[in-house]
Amino acid sequence: MRLYINVDHVATVRQARRTDEPDPVEAAAACERAGADGITAHLREDRRHIQDDDMRRLAATVTTVLNLELATADDIVQLATELRPFQATLVPERREEVTTEGGLNLGPAGAPPDPRLVESIGRLSNAGIRVSLFIDPDAATIDRAAELGVPAIELHTGEYAHTYRDSNAALDRLAAAVRHARAVGLAVHAGHGLTYRNVTAVAAIRDIEELNIGHSVVSRSIMVGMETAVREMRALVDAARVDPR
């Protein structure tokens, strides 16, 4: 399983003072030294954490792979096509939200897809970038994603993260969604709200090939340093794969 670390919240701390520390690019290098398979960063339209210059520097220095999260904003799609990260994950964005609160709305079955989404997928794919869509774990949305011709999806694990203490229902839905996505030929990634406490059950779902984890690792890095924080998460993910579900 590939473990990609999202360094957005290193930039959140920096932007709290609009200064030059801590540097998400330096943090990304530490993640790589500690065994991350890739670096994820979200260039939001409101630029609340990662800035364009961070993206440029990440694209120039990441030695593993870069996964750029973005909405269908024209200027950001344009920047992505210039920087050509290994992967672009399209996400929904609302300015008032604290974080990405749900997956992309791909519309009802049978309806024509959002032209902005189709255009963004086309521009990114034509630039040679692997495109993934961040969606909720339900079969109809997965079918819509497959119709859009992308190679991969990232399943939103937020519901699981909010409810795992009380019920297995979200985990069962996630596992069913993973099976469905594989059956229709999509590569499956997952992320959002995963922590040291809840990651194991998700990492144990065999057909998930990539996890994107940010807030929990950056939080822990304040206590133990980035390399140790990533090593600890890496160890949990790898241990879960010994006996996959």
Ligand code: PXP
């Ligand atoms: N995956 C996607 C598509 C996201 O938008 C985010 C948050 O930026 C993450 C994963 C990481 O979520 P978290 O910070 O809760 O680990």
